[in-house]
Amino acid sequence: MKSGKLGAWLAVAVGVAYFLAPLIATFEFSLRMRRGEYSFDAYRVVFASGAFQASFLYSTVLAVVTIFVGILIVVPTAYWVQLRLPRLRGIVEFITLLPLVIPAIVLVFGYIKLYGSSSILPLTATSLGADALLMFGYVGLGLPYMYRSVETALRSIDVRTLTEAAESQGAGIFTILFRIILPNIRSGILSGAFLTFAIVIGEFTFASLLDRPAFGPYLQLIGASRAYEPSALAIMAFALTWACMGLIQLFGGGPRTFTGKR
Amino acid sequence: MSFLNLTGIQKAYGPNKVVKDFDLSVERGEFVTFLGPSGCGKTTTLRMIAGFETPTEGSIRINDKDVTHLRANRRAIGMVFQAYALFPNMTVAQNIGFGLKVAGKPAAELQARVEEMLAMIKLPQLADRYPYQLSGGQQQRVSLARALAPSPQILLLDEPLSALDARIRVSLREEIRALQRKLGITTIFVTHDQEEALSMSDRIVVMNDGAIEQVGSPSEIYNEPSTRFVASFVGTLNLIDGKIVDASVGAVDIDGQRATTRRKLNGAKPGDVLAMALRPEALRLGAGSDDRNTLAGVIEDVAFLGAVVRVRVRLERAAIIVDTFNSGANDLPTRGASVAVNFGRDDLIPLHAH
Numbered sequence: 364m365k366s367g368k369l370g371a372w373l374a375v376a377v378g379v380a381y382f383l384a385p386l387i388a389t390f391e392f393s394l395r396m397r398r399g400e401y402s403f404d405a406y407r408v409v410f411a412s413g414a415f416q417a418s419f420l421y422s423t424v425l426a427v428v429t430i431f432v433g434i435l436i437v438v439p440t441a442y443w444v445q446l447r448l449p450r451l452r453g454i455v456e457f458i459t460l461l462p463l464v465i466p467a468i469v470l471v472f473g474y475i476k477l478y479g480s481s482s483i484l485p486l487t488a489t490s491l492g493a494d495a496l497l498m499f500g501y502v503g504l505g506l507p508y509m510y511r512s513v514e515t516a517l518r519s520i521d522v523r524t525l526t527e528a529a530e531s532q533g534a535g536i537f538t539i540l541f542r543i544i545l546p547n548i549r550s551g552i553l554s555g556a557f558l559t560f561a562i563v564i565g566e567f568t569f570a571s572l573l574d575r576p577a578f579g580p581y582l583q584l585i586g587a588s589r590a591y592e593p594s595a596l597a598i599m600a601f602a603l604t605w606a607c608m609g610l611i612q613l614f615g616g617g618p619r620t621f622t623g624k625r
Numbered sequence: 626m627s628f629l630n631l632t633g634i635q636k637a638y639g640p641n642k643v644v645k646d647f648d649l650s651v652e653r654g655e656f657v658t659f660l661g662p663s664g665c666g667k668t669t670t671l672r673m674i675a676g677f678e679t680p681t682e683g684s685i686r687i688n689d690k691d692v693t694h695l696r697a698n699r700r701a702i703g704m705v706f707q708a709y710a711l712f713p714n715m716t717v718a719q720n721i722g723f724g725l726k727v728a729g730k731p732a733a734e735l736q737a738r739v740e741e742m743l744a745m746i747k748l749p750q751l752a753d754r755y756p757y758q759l760s761g762g763q764q765q766r767v768s769l770a771r772a773l774a775p776s777p778q779i780l781l782l783d784e785p786l787s788a789l790d791a792r793i794r795v796s797l798r799e800e801i802r803a804l805q806r807k808l809g810i811t812t813i814f815v816t817h818d819q820e821e822a823l824s825m826s827d828r829i830v831v832m833n834d835g836a837i838e839q840v841g842s843p844s845e846i847y848n849e850p851s852t853r854f855v856a857s858f859v860g861t862l863n864l865i866d867g868k869i870v871d872a873s874v875g876a877v878d879i880d881g882q883r884a885t886t887r888r889k890l891n892g893a894k895p896g897d898v899l900a901m902a903l904r905p906e907a908l909r910l911g912a913g914s915d916d917r918n919t920l921a922g923v924i925e926d927v928a929f930l931g932a933v934v935r936v937r938v939r940l941e942r943a944a945i946i947v948d949t950f951n952s953g954a955n956d957l958p959t960r961g962a963s964v965a966v967n968f969g970r971d972d973l974i975p976l977h978a979h
Contacts, residue, residue: 527710528771533698533699533775
């Protein structure tokens with residue numbers, strides 16, 4: 364046993380060192396802004412920056428709207444596929460995976476071509492239009508994660524029987540969806556939402572090419588012109604992503620079932 | 626006009642017909658059971674009444690209104706599912722009040738009805754519990770209360786006892802029947818358990834391969850099965866071949882021995898071979914009086930089942946099972962011993978091919 368267990372611990376130690384060493388180095392560097400001593404000056408500078416606040420707020424609002432629209436599109440689709448069109452599951456899954464295989468740069472050029480100022484629907488011609496276009500682009504980017512999370516949650520409950528039980532009580536489709544299905548797949552929706560948030564908050568390609576004042580382009584700008592602040596921002600971005608992952612763990616325990624507690 | 630009428634119901638999935646020529650009238654307040662093996666179409670028929678499936682042909686009328694194409698949520702039908710189907714995100718009280726809330730009932734009325742239902746199922750202390758905190762039997766009681774709370778026209782029970790253990794199954798079936806009698810609600814119950822069907826129903830509809838085999842009271846179904854399938858599906862049964870000797874007096878030949886039935890032989894001719902049913906509990910060991918049939922055989926096996934001693938007697942080719950009550954005093958019959966078996970002339974039931 365001993366040698367096997369030692370090998371396993373060694374593998375874990377190597378893995379942890381591989382991932383943590385650069386992170387610790389980055390964190391350590393972000394504390395060196397003041398000469399001769401460690402400080403949080405780089406963080407203070409970043410937080411005090413108006414551009415940071417504006418871009419972070421912009422991306423946060425955009426992420427929230429993206430999540431909301433994503434839920435509105437994904438939940439009814441996944442529900443309907445599960446309930447009435449199970450034969451389409453493969454096709455729908457394939458479609459939802461497309462954003463993973465088509466590079467973001469290709470997608471955004473497609474958007475610009477389709478919705479450019481000389482097109483029938485010139486969304487890029489106005490600020491609000493470009494914001495909407497960015498949001499829909501992000502819904503697409505988050506689709507693989509949101510769909511998978513929701514679909515897994517739907518599979519863990521007996522969608523058909525719950526739907527029929529609610530129908531026999533006189534409920535219509537909206538009541539069923541919002542009062543029965545949504546609360547019971549809350550964990551899946553939250554998982555999808557946090558993943559989407561983590562993607563949107565640092566996304567660069569879409570925001571940059573659509574010329575939107577998002578957090579991703581701000582990170583790139585700071586990275587190109589400052590020394591310590593980019594390290595501070597990198598650590599903050601990690602912390603934010605970890606927070607999202609932690610929240611997924613917190614809420615992602617699955618729905619309460621007939622057989623046991625969450 | 627009956628309260629619930631199913632006329633010429635057919636249901637097909639592609640070329641596969643799962644319900645065929647289903648005609649049934651159910652009176653108001655009646656408790657009717659659909660009984661049959663898995664895949665016989667009983668649940669599909671129930672789901673058509675509920676509105677979850679649409680018949681390929683035929684019509685469904687409830688209280689003289691055609692509901693064949695009416696959506697499930699407009700039919701005012703209460704349904705209890707095998708898997709309970711309580712809403713996991715709601716408490717017991719919220720589950721029971723769900724239908725009333727959907728119907729827009731005032732809060733005070735809703736609260737009063739929920740309390741009434743909780744008292745009815747004898748679980749008032751569990752109002753604030755969630756489904757996962759309840760046992761299977763408690764969940765099914767709540768499911769029943771939820772189905773009854775909006776005062777539906779018809780109560781549909783889709784194998785509601787199948788997921789429960791034997792002891793709770795028996796007590797809950799008695800409770801369901803008592804409630805149904807008290808409320809006088811028209812009820813359709815689906816089961817594959819003949820004991821449940823026999824003990825609970827006003828009438829039983831025995832189904833096989835998508836079609837009705839026989840409709841009748843529990844005693845009719847048990848004592849006068851009209852087909853070989855019904856006879857074999859309901860209760861333990863001896864199925865033997867009887868060769869017609871003289872149809873006018875009901876004389877038949879069973880493995881070279883003469884027997885007589887008082888039941889009609891439906892135009893059978895001498896030499897015809899008919900399947901005949903004999904209930905094990907109708908048979909007695911020993912020679913019978915002159916007005917009874919007596920067959921001779923050899924005891925092949927004896928099984929002590931507690932209240933009943935089950936004896937298998939070999940005639941010649943056929944073997945018949947005889948159930949005798951355990952009197953406590955008698956010694957068990959001996960294997961290999963010659964024995965006479967007697968039964969009444971009404972007990973030999975000729976079956977129709979279906």
